[in-house]
Amino acid sequence: MADKIIQLPVFNIKIELTKGTETGNKYAGGQITSDLQEPCFFCKHKFCGMECPDALEWLHDRDLDILHKKLAYIHNYQVNKAATDTLESMILSAAIAGIDVESPSFLEVIETTSDAISKNVPELLEWDKVIKPDTE
Numbered sequence: 001m002a003d004k005i006i007q008l009p010v011f012n013i014k015i016e017l018t019k020g021t022e023t024g025n026k027y028a029g030g031q032i033t034s035d036l037q038e039p040c041f042f043c044k045h046k047f048c049g050m051e052c053p054d055a056l057e058w059l060h061d062r063d064l065d066i067l068h069k070k071l072a073y074i075h076n077y078q079v080n081k082a083a084t085d086t087l088e089s090m091i092l093s094a095a096i097a098g099i100d101v102e103s104p105s106f107l108e109v110i111e112t113t114s115d116a117i118s119k120n121v122p123e124l125l126e127w128d129k130v131i132k133p134d135t136e
């Protein structure tokens with residue numbers, strides 16, 4: 001059970017902190033969930049990285065042009081995932097260390113960093129018009 005739950009007003013970030021047994025009032029660990037990451041289109045999990053069986057099956061394509069687009073999409077998706085994973089880790093580490101993650105200045109740090117990720121990670125190109133699988 002969490003000893004403290006922090007819900008931030010940005011990206012639906014929820015932080016659950018647990019106290020250590022030997023560290024007094026300091027937090028020993030915790031977990032974080034947020035809307036920073038796009039879930040896997042296929043299994044809907046945020047931790048998948050589009051490596052689940054359904055995603056791998058979708059990846060196979062005899063049309064080399066489409067295969068290249070799918071590979072580019074998965075590459076960009078995974079780069080974006082690595083960046084947002086890192087941002088989540090930084091926020092969680094800050095909360096565990098006792099930094100006031102609810103302060104306006106820290107919320108600004110989160111938003112600025114998320115903007116930087118969006119600008120630096122290539123667009124998830126052509127997903128809708130070219131390679132999105134049929135879900136009918």
Ligand SMILES: [Zn+2]
Nearest residue numbers: 040043048052
């Ligand atoms: Zn998946």
